[in-house]
Amino acid sequence: QSVLTQPPSVSAAPGQRVTISCAGSTSSIGNNFVSWYQQFPGTAPKLLIYDNNKRPSGIPDRFSGSKSGTSAALGIAGLQTGDEADYYCGTWDSSLSAMVFGGGTKLSVL
């Protein structure tokens, strides 16, 4: 059972917008920055969002991040079939002195 809670799956049609939630606690998301990762089958994860809402160079602005209290969210606008992947949130947990990940969300673009 993960410290951060994500929905196991989400789906939406091409061109639409989807939001993936990540619920934590005061010691995790509440007091630390959140990052988001995209992973395609058989490949290493890729950093999409860091420091709650910043995008690394090369990440399209279709991807956005937000944080409120002890929850965070990843938004993906203008969905493309190539966005079908697993998405993970991650942060530091001050009580555990450990990095923690969500269980992952599988995005389907129908």
Added chain:
Amino acid sequence: EVQLLESGGGLVQPGGSLRLSCAASGFSFSTSVLTWVRQAPGKGLEWVSSINEHLDTYYADSVKGRFAVSRDNSKNTLFLQLNSLRAEDTAVYYCTKSSSRVTAIGDWGQGILVTVSS
């Protein structure tokens, strides 16, 4: 270009040991925070251990006392010593480099499989 290349994985019996290496290039190795993340087959990501530029080390509870992370700045190489291995340690182990903070993992190796089985 940042490159992280893991080696040392393979099949090991329960209770056995293994040493993973990660050869790094393309960045200032000695000033970077480096982290091992693993992923069991069909499962999600699990943080394993981190080491910073001051040689401070951090471990997940699941591996504390069994795994040891270290670095050789003269050889730009990160290590993970895995002892007292269990079946649940079976996973792909990724060598990673953090960006602005330890949890912003901007660079990942291709991963290496460790299988613990008799």
